[in-house]
Amino acid sequence: MLALVVDVPESDAELASDALWGLGVVAVEERRGAPGRVELWTSLGDDRAIVLDAVAGFPEHWESRLEEIDETVADTWRDHAVPTWVDDDLVICPAWVEASFAEGVTVLTIEPGSTFGMGDHPTTLLSTRALRRVVDPAAGMRVLDVGCGSGVLAIAAIRFGAEHADAIDISPAAETMTNDNAARNGVADHVVASTALLQEMVGPYDVVVANILAPTLIELSIELLRVLGPDGSLIISGILADRHAHVLEALQPLRVVQVDELDGWAAVTLQR
Ligand SMILES: C[S@@+](CC[C@H](N)C(=O)[O-])C[C@H]1O[C@@H](n2cnc3c(N)ncnc32)[C@H](O)[C@@H]1O
Incomplete structure (x- = not known):
């Protein structure tokens, strides 16, 4: 290795x-x-x-x-992995950790392999919470996860009631792990993972989530705006709580609906 x-x-x-x-x-x-x-x-x-x-x-x-x-x-590091509680009733559990949870708790079981996406990074937690707020299970929503890693966000979106999630990443390992994890969580029919570029994706999406570093978000900003539907929500994370004004500027004219912060990181939800 x-x-x-x-x-x-x-x-x-x-x-x-x-x-x-x-x-x-x-x-x-x-x-x-x-x-x-x-x-x-x-x-x-x-x-x-x-x-x-x-x-x-x-x-x-x-x-x-x-x-x-x-x-x-x-x-x-695998020996020390533990489940990560996103909310009182939502937990991300490493696939190799044996744990049982109370009835009513939504469990996302994730094997990251060599990808990012154990679910325990603050930006993943913040993005998952923001996704839960914007996914309307009655609306048959289409979601795009840009920089999907292990697929945790795409899979979470489906478990929250979205109809379909496209998950893209520049890393071939992310495509494999996302497909494996979608199957592991019983949502394989609703998640399509690929190494397609954002430029190739055809919107409109009801929700676009991108947990990627600030410079990449800026680089992708025009394409993020292009694929976002007229009433859609864009969730960005991977940005620092006190240093992301330049990213929001690149995403104008979207307006900020909510900013969530954890351990110095931020997730921002934007709409048109
Ligand atoms: C911080 S990780 C997020 C993984 C996962 N979404 C999560 O929240 O746990 C960022 C991911 O973005 C991917 N990435 C970086 N630049 C990208 C780009 N231009 N297009 C698509 N994916 C990209 C990386 O390979 C990595 O898997």
């Missing part, structure tokens, strides 16, 4: 860690580096070209390298 190691000055550790989360990693381990430096160990899959391309935009003083590591060591 291929580990991505980003070696940064101590003062940049948090910023670099946020940048890695935004790229869709499942876990980041911080290790002491040379004096005054920190190494962030993570994985973005085993395709060297894709990983190097993903970190190409990092500042020059962040030194990235790839290391081959033993898969059994890399997977120790």
Whole structure:
């Protein structure tokens, strides 16, 4: 298995860690580096070209390298995984964790594989809660999940009563995991996962959810506006609570309906 190691000055550790989360990693381990430096160990899959391309935009003083590591060591985080409560009656449970929940609790069972999407990241929690607010189970809604990772948001949308969800991601692993997880949660007939680009998607969608880093949201803003239906809701996350005004600017003329924050991250719901 291929580990991505980003070696940064101590003062940049948090910023670099946020940048890695935004790229869709499942876990980041911080290790002491040379004096005054920190190494962030993570994985973005085993395709060297894709990983190097993903970190190409990092500042020059962040030194990235790839290391081959033993898969059994890399997977120790799995031993510590626990269910994540999104609401009192909604929980995201790692597929390998044996747990039982009270009647009436909606359980989303997720295997992330090498994708982002254990459901425990603040941006996923915030996006899931926002989705629950905007999905009207009586309306037969079409949902688009942009940057689907493990598919957790697309699957949640169906469980909340949407009729259909298209789930797209630039990572082929995300397509596979989303299809697997849709089947695992009994919603395979309602979720179509692919590596199609947003530019190829045909709207209008009643709900578009995009939990992706701010620069990508800005890059995709025109296409997000294009696929959103006239009465649709756009949920964006992957943005920092105190630094997302520039993303909202790119999404004008959409107006902000609600901002939710958790642990320094934000999710914003917008409408026309
Ligand atoms: C932060 S993860 C979110 C995963 C999942 N939606 C969740 O909330 O747990 C962001 C995902 O966006 C994908 N991504 C990044 N840029 C993209 C783009 N331009 N188009 C589609 N997906 C993209 C990454 O591969 C990653 O899986």
